[in-house]
Ligand SMILES: NC(=O)c1ccc[n+]([C@@H]2O[C@H](COP(=O)([O-])OP(=O)(O)OC[C@H]3O[C@@H](n4cnc5c(N)ncnc54)[C@H](O)[C@@H]3O)[C@@H](O)[C@H]2O)c1
């Protein structure tokens with residue numbers, strides 16, 4: 001190890017995604033093969049023992065890049081000195097819970113975590129929120145970290161992006177590596193809009209290559225947008241390994257950049273681009289350069305896309321207004 005370890009804080013570390021994520025971070029896939037990491041795991045007190053079990057297994061992995069694992073049940077300690085924070089732990093919706101109850105319960109998690117990041121994270125902190133409702137949880141955390149630049153708070157739509165790549169690859173019979181410039185817009189929810197109008201497949205426009213608007217509206221968009229629910233239905237639990245993989249992709253790209261001639265998708269703080277109200281954390285096509293995500297500018301948005309982007313952004317506005325009413329932002 002030639003450099004000091006990067007502190008990576010992971011919340012919900014004893015959960016399903018945590019179990020799939022931690023070993024990949026320890027093996028160097030989050031930040032690259034030359035960057036040592038120190039894991040700082042945050043769990044609720046009842047799950048600390050399970051997190052300790054995972055820490056024993058991490059030790060048994062003898063990962064050359066893993067400088068150590070510490071476990072906390074206190075957010076202030078867990079985020080102290082954090083360079084990267086993966087906010088995975090969240091309150092899932094349970095039977096009889098209204099949307100407002102869910103937002104309120106998550107406010108109780110993401111408000112103190114935002115405060116803890118504000119109080120003690122490293123100056124270069126990068127935050128990815130995975131726990132649902134991810135965009136609005138990120139907004140809550142960001143609102144309570146006034147000293148941290150707002151653009152350091154992001155939410156995950158990379159899983160949706162990867163799902164869209166996979167569906168398009170199957171439809172056109174081309175490897176995913178040949179598909180560029182796909183985009184997910186809006187909320188990480190069933191209203192999200194996977195957009196292929198600017199995508200390129202082996203250098204050709206993807207929408208033209210598909211040439212099937214019925215497939216686009218009746219198969220592709222709903223398959224991608226409802227994939228989370230399909231996985232819950234099939235495995236009796238929400239996606240975990242694919243979600244962990246997307247979280248790795250999101251942070252790796254943020255730190256190491258997007259390849260020339262391509263972009264990816266991430267929910268980032270809107271600067272008002274494409275009519276998305278400033279300050280909302282919404283998914284956009286983004287590039288990453290020098291450790292910063294930037295919204296791709298100047299894309300022409302056709303009527304088909306406009307309606308769908310607006311619908312998803314409207315849902316984000318409603319979530320923002322609901323948490324405002326609850327006094328969470
Ligand atoms: N954005 C996405 O694409 C995406 C994809 C899949 C899942 N998710 C979401 O990710 C979240 C985690 O999923 P999972 O399958 O790992 O759930 P899980 O229930 O298996 O694990 C969640 C863990 O979070 C912990 N936790 C709860 N409150 C906490 C707190 N205040 N501090 C620290 N830890 C806390 C729990 O003890 C639990 O161990 C869920 O909200 C899920 O809906 C998001």
Ligand SMILES: O=C(O)C[C@H](O)C(=O)O
Nearest residue numbers: 132227228229231238239
């Ligand atoms: O947990 C969920 O509701 C679904 C999850 O966000 C997913 O996209 O797989």
